[in-house]
Structure formats: C-alpha cells, structure tokens
Amino acid sequence: MKEKSGFTGSRGRLNRALRCLVAAAVALGAVQFAHAKTQLxxxxxxxxxxxxxxxxxxxKANPxxxxxxxxxxxGAVTAKLLAEKNNPRADVVLGLAASSLTLLDLQGMLMPYAPKGFDSLTRKYSDANTPPRWVGMDVWGATVCYNRVEAEKRHLPKPTSWEDLTRPVYKGMIVMPSPVSSGTGYLDVTSWLQTFGTDKGWKYMDELDKNVAQYVxxxxxPCTLAGTGEFPIGISFEFRGHELQAQGAPIDLIFPxxxxxxxMEATGIMKTTKQPEAAKKLADFMASKEANEITAQWWAIVAYPGVAKKLSGIPDNxxxxxxxxxFAWxxxxxxxxxxxxxxxxxxKEQK
Incomplete structure (x- = not known):
C-alpha cells in the first residue's frame, strides 16, 4: 500500500508540475504575442x-x-511589382520613381491615401489625384559628372550642353545608365524625347550612342566611374555627384x-496590403517634416517647404x-x- 500511495503521490506532483509548465508556456506565448511587431x-x-x-x-516613433x-x-523594382501584380507581396513602395508609381497606379495597384500633414507639402510634388496615390519625397535630376583630371590628360573640353556630348572628341569617353534598369536612365531618355521632340530626341540619342562606352x-x-577616373564623363544625378565631391573626387557637376x-522619389501604399494601418503610419512618417529633414541631407529639393539646404555643387537656380x-506620358x-x-x-548594355 505504501508503494502504491507513493506512486500516486509522485504522479500527482508530476501532473501539477506539468500544469505549471503549460501555464508558464501559455503565459510566455501571450507575452510574446503581445510584443510581436507588425512587419511591413x-x-x-x-x-x-x-x-x-x-x-x-x-x-523609434513606432516601436x-x-x-x-x-x-x-x-527598373528592377518596377518590373518585380508588375510581375507580382496577381500575387502581390509588398505593403509599401518607398523611394521609387514617381513615373514608376504612376505606372502602378494605371494598373490599379495603389491605395488612395493623403497622409497626415499632406497639406503642408508642396502640392506639385505629389500625385494630382485627390486623395493622392503617391506622395513625393524629393526631386532628383540629370547631372553630368566630369573628371577634370582625366579630361585634362585626354585633352577633353568641358561640355556645357547635352549637344556637346555628341562631339566626336568624346568617343568612348561617356558612360550612362540604361533606362531599362535605371530610373535615372529612363528620366534621361524621356526628357530628351519631351524636350527635343520624338524624332529629334531619337536622332540625338543615335549621335550620343556613338560616344557611349557602356550603359550600366x-x-x-556613371558618376562613381567618373569619380575614379575609369571614364572621364558619367551621366548620372546630383546626389552621387555631391557626395563624391565631398569625399574629394576631382569631379565637376555640369547641368546642361x-x-x-x-x-521624384515617392511613397505609395499597395492596395493589397494586409497591414493597412501600419502602412498608413509609414506614409504619414514619410510626409513628416522629420523625414524630409533626413531627405534634405542629400537632395536639393524636398517636398516639405523650407527644409531643403544649400548643397555644394548644386546651383541656386x-x-x-x-x-x-x-509623368503620365x-x-x-x-x-x-x-x-x-x-x-x-x-x-552596349552592361552584362
């Protein structure tokens, strides 16, 4: 009887211990669940x-x-989003070209949303719809990075215009981004077509192509390659040129x-997001003065008025x-x- 009683007592203690362990595990799981972060x-x-x-x-603001x-x-992000149209994964698209976001909107992929503080932003730097489908962050523009040291070695004159870059003296001296993969390359091509007209724009690119060594x-x-001297001239944008100048690269920034x-770099919420409230909080943050102050570290034009600073190498005008x-065109x-x-x-595209 003692043996049986001892066995029963041990089993009781074991059951109580197991119940305690289960209760602790449930409590721990509840705590972890309570502190689980929403992932965007x-x-x-x-x-x-x-x-x-x-x-x-x-x-920090949304722990x-x-x-x-x-x-x-x-180009790669845009292609990925379009390929995933029927099985979308992204919640938010941030820092993508406005021309790409406009394309996504034409496909019905973006959620209309005016973030908190939207009325404080410069209106022309966001989608014209009300409410907007995308909200601008900053402007980035075409810039020619010119390595004055390498140019002097090769007796290359300093260009002042797009037309100058078609001169035979620059044959094999220029590198530029491919519009297929690069938003900068695409804004170059579309601006030439809009500025010069379709026929003259393609004729201009035919002549320029004779001098382009590679499309990256x-x-x-291209500005990085100009900075290192691998190519004397790179068609790029002001962010990288300003940054390389600050690091001491011997380049001049030319604005044809x-x-x-x-x-525009801009922010948009995917219509199919499963985390709409969290996505809206991110859109709210990107429209805030705080976010625009971060943006102004690199860009001469930002969406929030009065925040942009004078950047070296960028002209006042x-x-x-x-x-x-x-953008719609x-x-x-x-x-x-x-x-x-x-x-x-x-x-000539980079392999």
Whole structure:
C-alpha cells in the first residue's frame, strides 16, 4: 500500500508540475504575442546609405512596427511589382520613381491615401489625384559628372550642353545608365524625347550612342566611374555627384543648358496590403517634416517647404533648370520607349 500511495503521490506532483509548465508556456506565448511587431515589407530603390536613417527614425516613433526592405534599382523594382501584380507581396513602395508609381497606379495597384500633414507639402510634388496615390519625397535630376583630371590628360573640353556630348572628341569617353534598369536612365531618355521632340530626341540619342562606352544598370554608377577616373564623363544625378565631391573626387557637376530631366522619389501604399494601418503610419512618417529633414541631407529639393539646404555643387537656380515632365506620358509609353531604346542601343548594355 505504501508503494502504491507513493506512486500516486509522485504522479500527482508530476501532473501539477506539468500544469505549471503549460501555464508558464501559455503565459510566455501571450507575452510574446503581445510584443510581436507588425512587419511591413517595403520595396525601395533608395540609395543604400539612405535606408537606415529612415528605418531607425520610423521604428523609434513606432516601436510596434518593423520595416523589412527589398531593395533594387528602379527598373528592377518596377518590373518585380508588375510581375507580382496577381500575387502581390509588398505593403509599401518607398523611394521609387514617381513615373514608376504612376505606372502602378494605371494598373490599379495603389491605395488612395493623403497622409497626415499632406497639406503642408508642396502640392506639385505629389500625385494630382485627390486623395493622392503617391506622395513625393524629393526631386532628383540629370547631372553630368566630369573628371577634370582625366579630361585634362585626354585633352577633353568641358561640355556645357547635352549637344556637346555628341562631339566626336568624346568617343568612348561617356558612360550612362540604361533606362531599362535605371530610373535615372529612363528620366534621361524621356526628357530628351519631351524636350527635343520624338524624332529629334531619337536622332540625338543615335549621335550620343556613338560616344557611349557602356550603359550600366545603376543611376549612380556613371558618376562613381567618373569619380575614379575609369571614364572621364558619367551621366548620372546630383546626389552621387555631391557626395563624391565631398569625399574629394576631382569631379565637376555640369547641368546642361538645354535643361534637366528629373523625377521624384515617392511613397505609395499597395492596395493589397494586409497591414493597412501600419502602412498608413509609414506614409504619414514619410510626409513628416522629420523625414524630409533626413531627405534634405542629400537632395536639393524636398517636398516639405523650407527644409531643403544649400548643397555644394548644386546651383541656386536648380529648380528652374528642370524641364517640363509629364509623368503620365512617361508611364503610358514606357514599354514602347524601352523597346525602341533596346533595339537601338541594347548591344552596349552592361552584362
């Protein structure tokens, strides 16, 4: 009887211990669940160095939300989003070209949303619909990065216009981004077509192509290559040129007198997001003065008035140099333009 009683007592103690363990596990699970963060999948074409400041500032203000980035060039992000149209993954698109976001909107993929504080932003830098489908962050424009040391070695004159770049003296001396993969390359091509007219625009690119050594897959890389002297001239944008100048690279930034193609980095919410409230909080943050102050570290024109700072190498009349840009036209004609461009010049694209 003692043996049986001892067994029963041990079993009782074991059952109580198991119940305690189960209760503790349930409690721990409840705590973990309570502290689980909402994850936002954010597709972006931001430059690498810009991603961390936005993420850190947003997550500090919203500790219950975590940004998970998927980063690539503008063309690659745009293509990925279109390919996923029937099975979308992204919650938010941030730092993508306005021309690409306009294309997504034409496909019915973006949620109309006016973020908190939207009325404080410069209205022309966001989608014209009410409420907007995308909200601008900053303007980036075409810039020619010119390595004065390498140019002197090769006896190359300093260009002042787009037309100058077609001169035979620059044969093999120029590198520029491919419009297929790069938003900067696409704004170059569409601005030439809009500024010069369709026929003259393609004729201009025919002549320019004779002097282009290679079309690369990044908008910033041509300026980087000019900075290192691998090529004396890179068609790029002001962000990278300003940054390289600050690092001591022997480059001048040239803003061609015919005018500059440009686009907007912007934010849009995917209509299919499963986290709409968290996505709206991110859109609210990107429209805030705080986020625009982060943006102003690199860009001469930002959406929040009075926040932009004078950046070295960027002319005071920079906004006046931007050509008229029809985002809807660029979006609607994207496939046709890229198809023509690839037939004409795709043999020089970086492999």
């Amino acid at each position: 999948l954010v597709y972006t074409a931001l430059e690498d160095e810009a991603m961390k400041p936005y993420k850190d500032a947003f997550e 219950d939300i975590e940004i998970r980035w998927v980063r690539d060039s503008t 897959h990044s908008g910033s890389k 007198k015919e005018g500059l193609g440009w686009d 920079y906004p006046e140099l931007l050509v008229k840009n029809d 660029s979006a609607k004609n994207r496939d046709a333009i890229l198809g023509d461009w690839q037939k004409r010049y795709g043999n």
